[in-house]
Amino acid sequence: MLQGWVVVLVSFTYLGLLFAIAYFGDRRADQGRSIIANPYIYALSLAVYATAWTFYGSVGRAASDGIGFLPIYLGPTLVIILWWMILRKIVRISKTNRITSLADFIASRYGKSAALAGLVTVILVLGIVPYISLQLKAVSTSFTILLQYPEVAMPAQRAPETMLQDTAFYVALTLAAFTIAFGTRHLDASERHEGLVAAIAFESVVKLLAFLAVGLFVTFGMYHGFGDLFSRGFDEPAVAPLLSPLEGPAGGYASWVWLTILSMLAVMFLPRQFQVAVIENVDEKHLRTAVWLFPLYMLAINIFVLPIAVGGLMRFPDAAVDGDTFVLTLPMAEKQQALALFAFIGGLSAATGMVIVETIALSTMVCNDLVMPALLRMKRFRLAEHENLSHLLLSIRRYAIVIIILLGYGYFRLAGEAYALVSIGLISFAAVAQFAPAILGGIYWKGATRAGALSGLSAGFVVWAYTLLLPAFARSGWLPEPFLTEGPFGITLLKPLELFGLTGLDQITHAMIWSMLANVGIYVGVSLRGHQSVIEQTQASLFVDIFKQTSELASPWRGTASVGELQGLVARFLGPARAADAFRQYARDRGLKSAEDLNADPGLVRFAEIQLAGAIGASSARVVVSSVVQEEPLGIAEVMNILDEASQVIAYSRQLESKSRELEAATAELRAANERLKELDRMKNDFISTVSHELRTPLTSIRAFSEILHANPGLDREQRSRFLSIIIKESERLTRLIAQVLDLAKIESGQVEWHNSELGMQEVIEDALTATSQLFKEKAVRVATRIEPGVPRINADRDRLMQVMINLLSNAVKFSDKEQGLVQVTLRTLGDTLRVDVHDNGIGISPENHEVIFEKFRQVGDTMTDRPQGTGLGLPICRQIINHYGGALWVESRLGEGATFSFTLPLERASARVSKVAS
Amino acid sequence: MGKHDVNHQHLIALFVLGLVLFNYPLLSLFNVPGTVLGIPVLYLYVFAAWGAVIGLLAWIIE
Numbered sequence: 001m002l003q004g005w006v007v008v009l010v011s012f013t014y015l016g017l018l019f020a021i022a023y024f025g026d027r028r029a030d031q032g033r034s035i036i037a038n039p040y041i042y043a044l045s046l047a048v049y050a051t052a053w054t055f056y057g058s059v060g061r062a063a064s065d066g067i068g069f070l071p072i073y074l075g076p077t078l079v080i081i082l083w084w085m086i087l088r089k090i091v092r093i094s095k096t097n098r099i100t101s102l103a104d105f106i107a108s109r110y111g112k113s114a115a116l117a118g119l120v121t122v123i124l125v126l127g128i129v130p131y132i133s134l135q136l137k138a139v140s141t142s143f144t145i146l147l148q149y150p151e152v153a154m155p156a157q158r159a160p161e162t163m164l165q166d167t168a169f170y171v172a173l174t175l176a177a178f179t180i181a182f183g184t185r186h187l188d189a190s191e192r193h194e195g196l197v198a199a200i201a202f203e204s205v206v207k208l209l210a211f212l213a214v215g216l217f218v219t220f221g222m223y224h225g226f227g228d229l230f231s232r233g234f235d236e237p238a239v240a241p242l243l244s245p246l247e248g249p250a251g252g253y254a255s256w257v258w259l260t261i262l263s264m265l266a267v268m269f270l271p272r273q274f275q276v277a278v279i280e281n282v283d284e285k286h287l288r289t290a291v292w293l294f295p296l297y298m299l300a301i302n303i304f305v306l307p308i309a310v311g312g313l314m315r316f317p318d319a320a321v322d323g324d325t326f327v328l329t330l331p332m333a334e335k336q337q338a339l340a341l342f343a344f345i346g347g348l349s350a351a352t353g354m355v356i357v358e359t360i361a362l363s364t365m366v367c368n369d370l371v372m373p374a375l376l377r378m379k380r381f382r383l384a385e386h387e388n389l390s391h392l393l394l395s396i397r398r399y400a401i402v403i404i405i406l407l408g409y410g411y412f413r414l415a416g417e418a419y420a421l422v423s424i425g426l427i428s429f430a431a432v433a434q435f436a437p438a439i440l441g442g443i444y445w446k447g448a449t450r451a452g453a454l455s456g457l458s459a460g461f462v463v464w465a466y467t468l469l470l471p472a473f474a475r476s477g478w479l480p481e482p483f484l485t486e487g488p489f490g491i492t493l494l495k496p497l498e499l500f501g502l503t504g505l506d507q508i509t510h511a512m513i514w515s516m517l518a519n520v521g522i523y524v525g526v527s528l529r530g531h532q533s534v535i536e537q538t539q540a541s542l543f544v545d546i547f548k549q550t551s552e553l554a555s556p557w558r559g560t561a562s563v564g565e566l567q568g569l570v571a572r573f574l575g576p577a578r579a580a581d582a583f584r585q586y587a588r589d590r591g592l593k594s595a596e597d598l599n600a601d602p603g604l605v606r607f608a609e610i611q612l613a614g615a616i617g618a619s620s621a622r623v624v625v626s627s628v629v630q631e632e633p634l635g636i637a638e639v640m641n642i643l644d645e646a647s648q649v650i651a652y653s654r655q656l657e658s659k660s661r662e663l664e665a666a667t668a669e670l671r672a673a674n675e676r677l678k679e680l681d682r683m684k685n686d687f688i689s690t691v692s693h694e695l696r697t698p699l700t701s702i703r704a705f706s707e708i709l710h711a712n713p714g715l716d717r718e719q720r721s722r723f724l725s726i727i728i729k730e731s732e733r734l735t736r737l738i739a740q741v742l743d744l745a746k747i748e749s750g751q752v753e754w755h756n757s758e759l760g761m762q763e764v765i766e767d768a769l770t771a772t773s774q775l776f777k778e779k780a781v782r783v784a785t786r787i788e789p790g791v792p793r794i795n796a797d798r799d800r801l802m803q804v805m806i807n808l809l810s811n812a813v814k815f816s817d818k819e820q821g822l823v824q825v826t827l828r829t830l831g832d833t834l835r836v837d838v839h840d841n842g843i844g845i846s847p848e849n850h851e852v853i854f855e856k857f858r859q860v861g862d863t864m865t866d867r868p869q870g871t872g873l874g875l876p877i878c879r880q881i882i883n884h885y886g887g888a889l890w891v892e893s894r895l896g897e898g899a900t901f902s903f904t905l906p907l908e909r910a911s912a913r914v915s916k917v918a919s
Numbered sequence: 920m921g922k923h924d925v926n927h928q929h930l931i932a933l934f935v936l937g938l939v940l941f942n943y944p945l946l947s948l949f950n951v952p953g954t955v956l957g958i959p960v961l962y963l964y965v966f967a968a969w970g971a972v973i974g975l976l977a978w979i980i981e
Contacts (some may be wrong), residue, residue: 067961067962074965078938082931257942257943291976295976298971299970303966705948
């Protein structure tokens with residue numbers, strides 16, 4: 001009889017045996033004679049893929065869907081063909097960078113991002129918890145069933161009211177204790193567990209043998225081989241549909257294809273698969289054998305799935321027994337005590353293998369990627385004081401293991417009953433598949449960015465949760481039922497199982513299509529639009545080009561620390577003995593006698609970082625090492641700073657250049673201004689001396705003639721009269737000169753009052769001609785006027801314009817031909833201006849003197865021979881006046897052809913002034 | 920790299936072959952009623968193809 005204590009005793013004996021194997025494995029590893037360093041153990045450890053889900057669940061699925069259980073194993077077989085390329089690359093990358101987990105791998109690839117590591121860990125914990133709960137469910141159900149022996153009865157569908165009566169609770173606690181004993185006995189720098197791998201390989205053998213034993217018993221014990229079994233099956237109405245051609249294998253080809261893809265990804269990226277295939281890999285050459293041995297194992301464990309399912313359905317025709325339990329219940333029904341117990345142990349080994357490896361992998365991630373980064377940030381100073389942190393690390397992991405398994409138990413109690421084994425497992429598969437774009441993209445595509453991975457992963461995760469996790473909750477009664485049937489808030493388009501109206505697919509296919517679309521799309525899109533930081537680029541080429549690199553890595557560390565500090569740091573996390581060993585080994589590898597001879601060069605810093613990465617993960621290790629390395633690592637921030645500084649320097653030098661250009665310009669302006677000032681000063685001096693000279697000339701003659709008159713009272717009357725007239729003339733000249741000097745000074749300084757009024761230019765010209773008519777008569781110069789009719793009136797100072805006209809006319813008279821003097825005066829409008837020309841037929845003015853004559857006191861002609869015929873101020877004054885009204889005054893002339901003095905006055909401006917005055 | 924270099928092209932070709940073997944439409948050819956040696960055709964085909972792929976893989980890589 002199989003009493004409870006027998007089952008428990010056998011179970012614990014089995015677990016004890018596992019522990020012994022693990023212990024032996026670790027012992028041998030320490031002695032350097034590894035028992036797992038061969039491809040067969042490696043291949044068997046990969047078979048941790050086959051869990052209680054395979055052991056019990058495959059038969060269950062086959063009993064309901066026929067061939068539908070196979071994609072879960074065909075997918076891995078297909079992808080394994082490519083493992084020599086893909087997985088070998090991942091293994092190489094992980095060994096080179098001391099990657100310790102899936103989260104570590106992804107975070108390292110994308111610039112050692114702590115955020116990414118945390119996200120991956122959270123997704124994994126949420127995604128894997130249902131899977132763990134599945135194992136607990138399998139063990140507790142099988143245990144309960146076995147206790148009924150020889151009766152075959154299904155356990156109650158509802159879990160017992162209290163946890164203390166619940167078998168699954170004790171199973172969970174036992175597994176937690178066992179996992180802690182296995183996985184956290186000591187902290188290893190490489191996070192490898194040789195003993196564990198040995199035990200897992202042993203478990204794989206046990207579960208295969210147990211399943212084959214049951215299969216052989218059913219096929220050849222209960223029936224007479226496959227032919228007999230199947231031909232009887234065809235006669236059974238409940239069985240025949242499974243064997244007949246299907247409408248499409250198990251829910252259509254779409255479902256088949258997606259299950260294949262899903263399992264392809266799961267076999268690489270489930271935490272336990274990553275752990276055994278990558279982290280625990282001893283030698284990448286082992287892949288060579290494992291890639292065909294592992295599929296062979298899967299083939300073997302699946303051969304009898306259908307026969308057992310068919311046999312079960314025939315043995316229990318009334319569907320009273322759950323297909324998930326046929327492996328156990330068939331031997332029980334046939335009164336095969338030992339075989340039933342062996343089947344139970346097989347299921348137990350499948351479940352424990354999965355739970356142990358999975359929780360160890362998860363606890364490592366929770367510790368390294370969630371808890372440690374948080375601790376390092378929050379209590380960094382307190383942590384730094386700790387002498388030995390390895391105990392802390394181990395405690396964190398132990399708590400993590402207990403919590404994860406209890407979470408699995410919680411899920412089992414609350415939700416587990418709503419689903420068959422296979423469905424729960426597929427939810428986890430779909431969660432894990434979300435990592436595929438980030439990992440596969442990460443090792444083949446250098447352009448993939450951290451932001452892309454982060455957002456793609458988040459998007460995929462959200463869609464996964466919405467289309468798989470929430471419906472699971474809804475079915476468990478945690479969410480209202482209408483959430484599924486009518487969509488959230490009654491929005492049919494958002495129904496979690498028919499998102500955006502996509503119907504006709506099973507739940508997993510539907511979820512995979514949407515989540516992968518979101519994941520890959522956003523991952524690629526964001527990566528293409530964004531740009532990588534320096535550390536991302538370094539890591540990207542480190543990962544993608546792993547096979548091109550030599551063993552020596554490009555060290556991203558700058559600066560140095562002391563050897564003692566580094567060793568102390570490593571000792572804190574690994575323990576002093578291990579740290580000393582590691583450093584001694586490092587020294588020996590470099591041909592040095594002891595660790596004291598080491599130089600704390602970047603290589604050693606890198607070595608220390610790698611050691612720490614093994615214990616606490618890459619992102620945490622980086623933070624820790626940077627705390628002792630005196631110079632900050634060549635991190636993103638620093639490189640950005642350097643770049644910033646450089647660009648600032650460039651910016652500054654540009655600014656300096658432009659400043660100095662401005663200064664040069666300003667200097668030039670100042671120099672020019674200075675020149676002008678000097679010029680003006682010189683002109684002022686010239687002016688004064690000229691004025692003094694001009695004043696002195698008439699004064700001299702006045703004085704000379706006055707003295708003559710004074711000294712010679714007896715001069716005759718005629719002579720005296722002549723002298724007096726000279727004195728009067730010179731005095732007039734003097735008065736005129738002084739008046740003009742004052743006039744010019746006033747105009748130039750803007751002190752003149754302009755008495756503007758409306759006037760006609762032709763009147764001014766006529767008045768001026770009248771005023772100068774005496775002059776014309778004296779010189780016998782004829783005058784001809786040509787005045788255009790209808791010239792607009794302007795607004796100006798009449799006296800000033802008279803002054804200009806008189807000046808120009810008297811000049812014209814002076815310089816016109818001595819014999820046939822003719823002055824022509826023309827007035828006309830020219831566009832917006834009126835124009836006055838005064839032409840004489842005199843000797844003309846050479847072109848070089850055209851401007852000179854408008855300068856003060858500059859009279860053309862030889863001043864030595866000719867007496868000056870004017871003051872030299874008339875034209876400058878005229879020009880000032882015309883300029884004041886916005887016009888221009890100039891001369892056109894050629895020697896011998898006379899000269900034309902012309903000025904213009906703007907009409908508009910004049911009229912504007914009129915309107916201004918009028919208003 | 921061990922005994923001999925693994926030919927990556929052969930592996931990729933085998934992978935594609937596997938995809939074809941275990942997918943529509945090839946799969947549907949064997950999705951017919953009847954048995955061979957007393958075993959339903961589809962199951963026999965899948966397992967035979969599976970075994971063949973594993974055999975080929977072992978032959979390529981070892």
